[in-house]
Amino acid sequence: MTAESALRWGSTLDSVVVYAQGALCSRLARGGVPADGRVRVTGLPRSLDPGSLRVKVLGAPGVRVTEARVEVEAELSGTDVLDTLRHEYERLSDAHAAAQGRRDRQLSLIEEVRALHPVPPARKRDDPHRRTPADAWLELADFVDERLTGLHHRLVELEEAVRGVAHELSVVTDRMERASTDTPSAHVETTVCAVVTLDGADRTGDAEVELELEYGVPGAVWVPAYRLTHRQGDGDGRLVLRASVAQRTGEDWTGVRIALATADLRRRTDLPRLRSVRIGRGQPAPAPSGWREPPAGLVGLFSGYDTAGPAPAGASGAVAAGLWLGSMDGSASGPVPPPAPQGYGAPPPPGSVGGAPPEAFGGAMPSPAPPTGAGHSRTRSAGRSRADAPAAAAPPAPGTAAPPPPPPPVAGPPQPSDAELDYAALALASPEEEAGRRGRLFPGSAFDPVAAEYRRRAETVAALRLPGQAVRPRESAGSFDHRFDATARADIPSDGTWHTVTVGEIPVGLRTEYLCVPSVEPVVYATLVLSNATDQALLAGPVEITVDDDFLLTTALPTLAPGGVRRVGLGPAEGIRVTRRTNLHESTSGLRNNTTVLDHRIHVELANRLSAPITVEVRERVPVTAEPDVRIEERADWTAPEEGAGPDRHAAGTRVWRLDLPAGATAALDGGYEIRIPTGKALADGNRRS
Known part of the structure; x- marks a missing residue:
């Protein structure tokens, strides 16, 4: 399906749930549905996880989603080739190099003038002594001093110019490093879109249909922070929950609803597969459904490709139908196969009722030596016998032992593994592969270097230095998971630095008590006893304490479970x-x-x-x-x-x-x-x- 065969819908980011690492984003798209029911929703970030895409219809009971998959497109960037920061950086780099060149030439000129000194002529043995003209010596010394004074004044000006340009260059460099990763920086921009197929859209007439797209992205972290306001003598206080959020997901979060969760987004949530254990005679396990023989004539399919000669030097080994992805920074470099279909449009899982889709055609991929056991050897040998063409064995080198002969193929139907039956993760081998692999499906999605680089850069936020006295939510939450929803929308750019977001106000009970251990130290310490009467836990983090409108100190708040009571120290009480x-x-x-x-x-x-x-x-x-x-x-x-x-x-x-x-x-x-x-x-x- 080409880009023109599906109607394009724009999308806006509506809400984001930031987990301990990573985030779950929700986008909204609205528009009219064409006759074929296929629409293309644009605006998705480049670093999203293709397997996390979920699409649902809002406000249209008769319409349902029958297919959803992620596709990558390459198009010319609508903005200038170089943005303002890059232009400024190049201009200042040239200016800095020119200023250094002028400074170096001035230093060389000073060295030349400093080397000027009178040299008396050589005297022969019979020549009498000559009288030295003192006035000439003094005039030369005055000339050198006057010339050096002017040159040094000029050198000071050049040094100031070099320092000024270097400072401006460092500022621009810092701005470039902190710039948002949402804007492209190359001629060709690679974009991600979701191709959605809708069923039952004809029942809505000309009414628009609204879709909600949910997907996961790496490169987002958060830590809690608090601000406590208390008045002496009162039994309660205002505890404002704030969060320091850093994200480098590749898209700016502008005007979105923010929610913070302590759960692990990458934790597996699929149910285990339980098999029955029977006592009695051994029964062969039923062969998993969905495997088919490779189609006839697959080898001859690539005869025209082989006769065309080797690929150009600039082309990649993997070819996709009219799809060019960018380099590590987003520029076009070579063709790369698109990712495997994911989401609602993926084929049914293993063991489902019905025949296998066309993606199931192919042989099993040869894998490393399996664990000991008849079942594994039977599975692998059967896969090799049906998938791989026999290769001529090379003669052993002199002085080396001959390799053991391959095991004979096991008769019977093949028994593919679970990875070979996971249709959504199967990838079609390119024509550049060896003869026994190309044209067949193997486990493992196609490698996307641009997406891999975006995800690698996004993961760098996990190594950010935490603010003072901050604790990661996964460490302070313990064995329970909590979620905090912000009361107002917020803006968080994709620059990889900490941004403070106000989540909401939590009522807490407060009372001031004083504590002393005179056997250890004759000092009385003031403490605040906090009681949490809400049904939400308070995670450990820094808290700014203000007493009677005067800032007192910043201290560490311990984890406070619902209904718990903890003590927070305020320092020595001098009175x-x-x-x-x-x-x-x-x-x-x-x-x-x-x-x-x-x-x-x-x-x-x-x-x-x-x-x-x-x-x-x-x-x-x-x-x-x-x-x-x-x-x-x-x-x-x-x-x-x-x-x-x-x-x-x-x-x-x-x-x-x-x-x-x-x-x-x-x-x-x-x-x-x-x-x-x-x-x-x-x-x-x-x-x-x-």
Whole structure:
């Protein structure tokens, strides 16, 4: 089917779902359907995955899609051959080279003038001494100084010109590197379109039909970020979810609906194929349907091609019917076969009811040595016997062992593998292949160098350096997947750099608490306790905290599951003072003083110098023993914290005081514990405690 045989529809990008790596794009196309029902939807990116194309009809119940496949076209670019940046880059490159040449010539001229000095004439042995003309020496020195002064002034101007042109050239070079990959940069532009066949369009009359095309592209990543606004004394706050998105898919996302997902787009979702296991006599597996013998006269089909002589030097080995693809940067280089049919137009999968389509004609591709087993050897040998022409064996080299003879062909019907029955992935070998392969279908789609280069460049965004304290969503989401839909449309160019998108506002519960561990450091730290009452998880990422309209700091927000509560540190609280004193008293007890008693006493004082009441949590730690003879008796009103998981897990022996301090108040906390150790287990000078 040529480009003129199908009606062309333009398409607009409507929505994008960005996954952990890659994106799923949705385009809308509208137009009238011709009599044959075939339309060609343009505007698809060059880096799309052909196997991910899905098409559906919107708002027309009687119309359905019967075929959809991806095709690549080459056409002259409608824009100038070189865009403005490339013209500017070439102009500045020439200007920079010219400025350097002028600077180098000026340096050589300075060296020539600096080399000027008086040279006295050679004196013979009998000649008397001559008087040196001092005025001439001075005049030459003045001339050299004056000339060098002017040359150095000119050199300074040339150096400034070189630095200015070099700066402009570096700016243009940076702009070219950051430029969007959506615009072509060559004479010939290779475009991707979807050829769709509709059935039942005659029922709609002259009404237009709207199609939605969904396809996957590589080269898109995202990480979450937050902005938290809080007022002291309030029990809630505003948490704005933002996302840093980078994409180099080859098309600019302009005015699209953005959704962010933590799932892996490349994860397999097909169901496993379960085979029945029977106990009893062995039964041969039924031969898969869909395989056919190669048509008769296939070898003679290429006789005219062989008599035409070798292909031109500039032509590629693979020939496609009137289809020329571009080079790595999008320019035309040589003919390359089109990709295999994909999408709704692909032939039925293996095992389906009905005869095989024409793509199923051909032999099995010779493959490497299969695993041990009669089934594999039978399959491969049968494929070789029916697909490949026997080649004359070359005589072995002198001194080398003769290769083993090929196994005899196995009688019976062939048993092609699953790859040989995957019609959508079969590719037709070109006439440049060997005689036993050309004209037959083999597993593996046709190689498209332009698409491969676009996908390779798109994958480079996965190596971008993450923003500060950012965590990839696949790492913080754990075993669950989440999706976040942005409330407004956004613009993200295809330049491979980070762009910030506001997703929406999430209500969270907030309360300010203060935490200190005086045994480690006599400092009180302010913390925000966040509670997530929504049904969406908050992924780990950087959060900008603003308290009372004043920016406080940027810290890391941990992953907060639905209904979870986590603590975020805000730094030291200078308005709260804490002091800690300890006292140890050692004694003995028992009938014969056979027990050593170590009495530890702890005294903690807190002072609130803030203008608002606070809640302080003071943490201490008591010893833990596994010896049944060693006893530890606590004497304090502290409590043991609740056992948590992950970062909320407390060390063994942790004890907590929680108290409320009014503004300007002080409080004292007293506690302690006794360690009772039998005398036989005590160490000399080893029972002292700090």
